[in-house]
Amino acid sequence: MAKLLIHQEKITDAKALAMICPFGAMQEKDGRLSINAGCRMCRLCEKKGPKGAIEYVEDKKAPQIDKTKWRGIAVYVDHVDGSIHPVTYELLGKAKELAGKIKQPVYALFIGSGIKHKAEELLHYGADKVYICDKSQLEYFKIEAYTSVFEEFITKIKPAAILVGATPVGRQLAPRVAARFGTGLTADCTILDIKENTDLVQIRPAFGGNIMAEILTPNTRPQMATVRYKIMDAPKWSDTATGTVHELAISDEKLKSRIQVLGVTKKPKEKTIDGADVIVVAGRGIKKKDDLKMLEELADLLGGQTASTRPLVEAGWMDPKKQIGLSGRTVRPKLIITCGVSGSVQFVAGMNHADTIFAINNDPKAAIFKTANYAVKADIYDVIPELIQKIKTGGKAL
Amino acid sequence: MKILVCIKQVPGTNKVEVDEKTGVLKRNGTDSKMNPYDLYALETGLRLKEKYGGTVSVITMGPPQAKAVLYEAFAMGADNGALITDRKFGGADVLATSRTLSQGIRRFGSFDVILCGLQTTDGDTAQVGPEVAELLDIPSVCNVQRIEKAEQGSIIVDMDMPHDIETIKAAFPCLLTVKKDICQPRLPSYLRKQQTMKKDIDIYTFSDMEDKDEEKYGLTGSPTSVQRIFPPISDKVQEHLEGTSRELAQKIYATLKQKKFIAG
Numbered sequence: 193m194a195k196l197l198i199h200q201e202k203i204t205d206a207k208a209l210a211m212i213c214p215f216g217a218m219q220e221k222d223g224r225l226s227i228n229a230g231c232r233m234c235r236l237c238e239k240k241g242p243k244g245a246i247e248y249v250e251d252k253k254a255p256q257i258d259k260t261k262w263r264g265i266a267v268y269v270d271h272v273d274g275s276i277h278p279v280t281y282e283l284l285g286k287a288k289e290l291a292g293k294i295k296q297p298v299y300a301l302f303i304g305s306g307i308k309h310k311a312e313e314l315l316h317y318g319a320d321k322v323y324i325c326d327k328s329q330l331e332y333f334k335i336e337a338y339t340s341v342f343e344e345f346i347t348k349i350k351p352a353a354i355l356v357g358a359t360p361v362g363r364q365l366a367p368r369v370a371a372r373f374g375t376g377l378t379a380d381c382t383i384l385d386i387k388e389n390t391d392l393v394q395i396r397p398a399f400g401g402n403i404m405a406e407i408l409t410p411n412t413r414p415q416m417a418t419v420r421y422k423i424m425d426a427p428k429w430s431d432t433a434t435g436t437v438h439e440l441a442i443s444d445e446k447l448k449s450r451i452q453v454l455g456v457t458k459k460p461k462e463k464t465i466d467g468a469d470v471i472v473v474a475g476r477g478i479k480k481k482d483d484l485k486m487l488e489e490l491a492d493l494l495g496g497q498t499a500s501t502r503p504l505v506e507a508g509w510m511d512p513k514k515q516i517g518l519s520g521r522t523v524r525p526k527l528i529i530t531c532g533v534s535g536s537v538q539f540v541a542g543m544n545h546a547d548t549i550f551a552i553n554n555d556p557k558a559a560i561f562k563t564a565n566y567a568v569k570a571d572i573y574d575v576i577p578e579l580i581q582k583i584k585t586g587g588k589a590l
Numbered sequence: 591m592k593i594l595v596c597i598k599q600v601p602g603t604n605k606v607e608v609d610e611k612t613g614v615l616k617r618n619g620t621d622s623k624m625n626p627y628d629l630y631a632l633e634t635g636l637r638l639k640e641k642y643g644g645t646v647s648v649i650t651m652g653p654p655q656a657k658a659v660l661y662e663a664f665a666m667g668a669d670n671g672a673l674i675t676d677r678k679f680g681g682a683d684v685l686a687t688s689r690t691l692s693q694g695i696r697r698f699g700s701f702d703v704i705l706c707g708l709q710t711t712d713g714d715t716a717q718v719g720p721e722v723a724e725l726l727d728i729p730s731v732c733n734v735q736r737i738e739k740a741e742q743g744s745i746i747v748d749m750d751m752p753h754d755i756e757t758i759k760a761a762f763p764c765l766l767t768v769k770k771d772i773c774q775p776r777l778p779s780y781l782r783k784q785q786t787m788k789k790d791i792d793i794y795t796f797s798d799m800e801d802k803d804e805e806k807y808g809l810t811g812s813p814t815s816v817q818r819i820f821p822p823i824s825d826k827v828q829e830h831l832e833g834t835s836r837e838l839a840q841k842i843y844a845t846l847k848q849k850k851f852i853a854g
Contacts, residue, residue: 194808194809194810195677217653217680227677228653228654228677229652229653229654229675229676229677229679229680230652230653230655230680231677231680231681232680232681232682232809233680233681233808233809234681234816254805254810272751272752272753332756333751333756335720335729335730335731336729339724359752360732360733360749360750360751360752361751363716363717363732364720364730364732364733364767365720366717367684367688367717367718367719367720367721367724368720368721368723368724368730370684370685370717370721371685371688371720371721371724371725372724374685374813375685375813376683376684376685376812376813376814377684377685377715377717377814378814379684379714379715379716379717380714380715394814397822398713398714398819399712402822403819403820403821403822404819404820404821404822405816405818405819406816406817406818406819406820407814407815407816407817408814408815408817409813409814409815410815411813412813422850449729450728450729450760450761450764451729451731451758451759451760451761451764452758452759452760453756453757453758454746454757454758454759455756455757456754456755456756456757457754457755457757458753458754459753459754459755470851494846494851494852526851527846527849527851548849550842550845561830564828565827565828565829566827566829566831566842566845567828567829567830567831568831568838568842569830569831569832570835570838571835574835575835575838575839575842578835578836578838578839579839579842579843581839582839582840582843583843583846583852586843586847586852
């Protein structure tokens with residue numbers, strides 16, 4: 193077992209050395225250092241401390257696995273009743289790129305019931321082989337049964353790496369599979385690359401996105417990673433589909449489950465602004481209540497919600513639940529477009545953590561421009577109808 | 591009903607920065623607290639006990655000081671607790687953590703329901719729950735947003751899925767990870783805090799594990815390894831868009847498209 197040895201005689205300033213530990217796992221007592229169970233073996237003390245003070249000891253090298261026995265990049269096909277989640281195509285695109293670098297095939301694993309006819313589609317997005325397990329027992333997502341099918345697939349195909357969409361299904365299925373194979377799983381990767389020896393380079397945000405970590409799974413196969421939707425680029429649908437579809441057999445015994453799906457209820461469409469990915473905000477630049485329809489149309493086209501600043505709520509034009517700011521809601525959408533909003537401190541405090549901020553205002557001195565990523569100095573009544581027209585003719589919202 | 595809640599001590603803040611010169615993590619203070627998501631799992635456990643009777647146990651893994659979260663759970667109403675701690679467990683990734691935790695749970699007792707928070711605020715992976723279930727060979731349901739009822743030998747819950755809610759009956763023993771909207775956690779009681787301040791807890795080290803293969807724990811037992819950490823490249827831009835309204839609409843459209851808010 194790897195461990196850290198402390199050479200007390202080489203330590204000049206024990207307190208300073210203890211400070212290096214980001215996990216507070218080094219304790220200094222009477223000038224002597226000790227390491228407690230908080231140690232995460234990041235080895236920063238070895239690297240950053242006085243030379244030789246901390247020694248990393250690896251008492252025996254683990255035997256190296258034969259990586260050539262694991263070939264290809266596999267993608268788990270995420271779907272609801274056969275309608276394939278677009279994250280699947282994005283992952284197929286990434287898998288194709290990675291597989292191209294090591295000249296290995298791209299696989300897709302498709303599990304469900306009554307899904308056979310959809311498999312063809314995956315070939316058009318670059319899958320070389322689609323493995324399909326179509327059984328009535330797999331109609332609903334039952335974690336044990338799905339894990340068993342995944343196990344059959346891995347045992348039979350031995351892929352070097354598996355990419356899974358970080359959807360509610362993928363996020364619970366991938367860990368069970370990884371634990372069954374005793375392999376590594378990196379959550380929510382934002383950048384993926386591959387080395388010649390088929391080691392997957394996985395980069396993900398840590399500590400709430402405040403730092404980035406590069407992670408390898410150097411001596412275990414298959415390597416597993418989850419990726420959120422809209423992180424990778426989807427490939428274009430291609431006319432030519434050279435790949436093939438194969439059936440993956442599994443015994444009924446393995447599909448037994450200790451969970452039962454009693455029923456499925458459709459969720460009402462999300463109407464609150466708290467969880468919305470896209471928000472279009474109306475400010476005092478809106479001249480009359482009826483004009484809000486224009487913003488609603490824009491929000492609909494972008495698959496989002498409308499919201500407003502406080503004056504509009506006070507005027508009774510907008511539901512108080514849709515007010516953003518200190519006296520309203522705090523939102524953190526992926527995209528926010530403020531229309532005719534001046535940008536008071538109280539308002540900005542409720543939305544400045546949005547990923548992308550567009551501000552449209554005809555006053556060049558509007559405070560909102562300081563917060564905006566894209567400051568658009570224009571009259572909302574000119575530019576928004578143009579934008580709506582543009583989206584209608586140019587493409588639909590994702 | 592025998593209920594176990596897995597809890598974790600996390601840094602009080604995740605505002606960390608990387609010193610660009612040295613690559614060392616700069617942390618402001620060493621405050622720590624119970625992972626906020628775990629409060630919902632604990633509250634769910636306490637409510638199940640109130641309704642159906644039984645016990646609520648809590649378990650955590652970490653350095654000796656992590657036992658603070660056990661006492662926090664006692665003040666909220668948990669009945670007993672266990673801490674898994676050993677330097678041999680240090681540097682564990684998701685898999686090695688899940689192995690240690692599942693071994694600790696086996697040592698602690700047998701439970702009908704194991705509850706976990708959806709994720710932690712420091713690791714942020716949401717993977718340890720399902721991995722523990724796999725290693726204990728029990729069914730798991732993630733994203734639970736409502737407990738309908740418990741029956742003889744099983745529990746009926748609502749799992750939140752993207753387009754619908756699945757009502758699921760899971761046989762005991764099972765593991766559930768719960769969402770934040772499942773309930774509102776109670777505040778710790780001062781009286782209970784006073785009463786449980788000196789409560790004994792179980793402490794498990796490597797020698798208490800049933801599986802004594804050192805290679806399976808800590809850094810050595812972790813299949814993943816962090817190669818380097820670096821500050822994120824900020825893509826925060828501040829751009830002024832200018833032009834006629836048609837040109838502006840075109841620019842906004844192109845940016846939205848590039849950022850994948852519009853298909854095409």
